[in-house]
Amino acid sequence: MTTPARRGTLVLVPNTLEFGTDTTGPLDDALPTGVIRRAAAIDHWVVENAKSARAFIKRVAQLVALAMPLQSMTIRELPRPGKGPGAGPDDASFAALLQPALAGHDIGLLSEAGLPAVADPGATLVTQAHAMGLAVEPLPGASALLLALAASGLNGQQFAFVGYLPVKDEPRAARIRELEALSQRHAQTQIAIETPYRNRALLVALLEHLAPVTRLSVACALGWPGGWCRTQRVAQWRGAPPALSDRLPAVFLFQAA
Amino acid sequence: MTTPARRGTLVLVPNTLEFGTDTTGPLDDALPTGVIRRAAAIDHWVVENAKSARAFIKRVAQLVALAMPLQSMTIRELPRPGKGPGAGPDDASFAALLQPALAGHDIGLLSEAGLPAVADPGATLVTQAHAMGLAVEPLPGASALLLALAASGLNGQQFAFVGYLPVKDEPRAARIRELEALSQRHAQTQIAIETPYRNRALLVALLEHLAPVTRLSVACALGWPGGWCRTQRVAQWRGAPPALSDRLPAVFLFQAA
Numbered sequence: 001m002t003t004p005a006r007r008g009t010l011v012l013v014p015n016t017l018e019f020g021t022d023t024t025g026p027l028d029d030a031l032p033t034g035v036i037r038r039a040a041a042i043d044h045w046v047v048e049n050a051k052s053a054r055a056f057i058k059r060v061a062q063l064v065a066l067a068m069p070l071q072s073m074t075i076r077e078l079p080r081p082g083k084g085p086g087a088g089p090d091d092a093s094f095a096a097l098l099q100p101a102l103a104g105h106d107i108g109l110l111s112e113a114g115l116p117a118v119a120d121p122g123a124t125l126v127t128q129a130h131a132m133g134l135a136v137e138p139l140p141g142a143s144a145l146l147l148a149l150a151a152s153g154l155n156g157q158q159f160a161f162v163g164y165l166p167v168k169d170e171p172r173a174a175r176i177r178e179l180e181a182l183s184q185r186h187a188q189t190q191i192a193i194e195t196p197y198r199n200r201a202l203l204v205a206l207l208e209h210l211a212p213v214t215r216l217s218v219a220c221a222l223g224w225p226g227g228w229c230r231t232q233r234v235a236q237w238r239g240a241p242p243a244l245s246d247r248l249p250a251v252f253l254f255q256a257a
Numbered sequence: 258m259t260t261p262a263r264r265g266t267l268v269l270v271p272n273t274l275e276f277g278t279d280t281t282g283p284l285d286d287a288l289p290t291g292v293i294r295r296a297a298a299i300d301h302w303v304v305e306n307a308k309s310a311r312a313f314i315k316r317v318a319q320l321v322a323l324a325m326p327l328q329s330m331t332i333r334e335l336p337r338p339g340k341g342p343g344a345g346p347d348d349a350s351f352a353a354l355l356q357p358a359l360a361g362h363d364i365g366l367l368s369e370a371g372l373p374a375v376a377d378p379g380a381t382l383v384t385q386a387h388a389m390g391l392a393v394e395p396l397p398g399a400s401a402l403l404l405a406l407a408a409s410g411l412n413g414q415q416f417a418f419v420g421y422l423p424v425k426d427e428p429r430a431a432r433i434r435e436l437e438a439l440s441q442r443h444a445q446t447q448i449a450i451e452t453p454y455r456n457r458a459l460l461v462a463l464l465e466h467l468a469p470v471t472r473l474s475v476a477c478a479l480g481w482p483g484g485w486c487r488t489q490r491v492a493q494w495r496g497a498p499p500a501l502s503d504r505l506p507a508v509f510l511f512q513a514a
Contacts, residue, residue: 034286118413126410138404142397153383156375160417
């Protein structure tokens, strides 16, 4: 009789919030040493982007010796979601990514920034891990969404992350008014994001369609050098709208009066 | 003519997720060295609880020399919310807590666990800081809510934190059904918390009132030694409910099928 191998854990590894900048400092500015040590011991990865994952692992190696040389590690990318119903990757392809855990290897799941599976790909892999009875361990790391919420001063006891708003004017205006009504009814902070090059268009729409007394918070590049956040009533913002980059991520939060 | 003093920043300092445990390891297991260094330089604090804040600062001092001895620091507690309309602390009392920033001191805001102002007191102080035109800087730290969400495998693109559910049976059952309907309509993950000694009662109510096919995730003491999380359909949980401590924090998340 052989003893069954210890099964590996799916380890959710937080990334820093900045990505694609040239000004990246040491990794322990943004991540706990405990997380960096844990990441250094992982040799099987499933990642959003293999190139940025290798850059992350190199930053880990600057602080803690890796368990295995980078080029010997197994680094696989998450399958891209398909377009249209039934066109996406099936459960079997996610199960295949988790096979090394059945042989006892911990598997690291890594996004390009922040926490995996939150406003980011990865949730389907986590679901598959639970279905296979694997342990899932999230390591402590920051999310730009919750940093923005904390820094906004808006209600942190009731909030909703609503992702991206519609791109076209009319549906976007309707959605903004719908979310503002929800915010008023439940004292619920609404949190939205946008592709950076549309940040200005979303801000213009928010300033046009939200009520003057609604409090609007804009958080730009939190966790990056020069990141900032500011909360004011819509009427105040209208007088002096902020300069928003079309290359930096922003989070938009509002709470109706 | 004198140059106006540089104004201080309201710095949101994350805490670890465990509190009140005897098994606390070094602080850099859970917090970035950059955050610990920044905290060591702060000598004015506004905190949820002065005793636990001093314990936190002592843990900082084990890793980085403090700018000032602990006993010389200014540590003030957030005013407690009042009961009934108009009974709470007024804007002036929050403005008074921020006065040192006008003289150039950075002020650290610290909760007993996790991020300040998220499912925790502090948002009113942050609002007052924005009203006074102070910069607000959230340092990167983890939130138990988002670690639980990441680890659940439930939808991380649309989610709502709904805080505490009603304690009494009938309103709680109604609220659970209302949230499940919202989850179904918007593919929105619902995230709730409970006072630890009521964890079991909430779990029983969720298993009774949610649909058998709804996916329910239970995350217990994430970020603590021995923390765990597990996601299954309600029908599966009913067959073998988890053992929940009445002393450890738990997060409950669900998504309708």
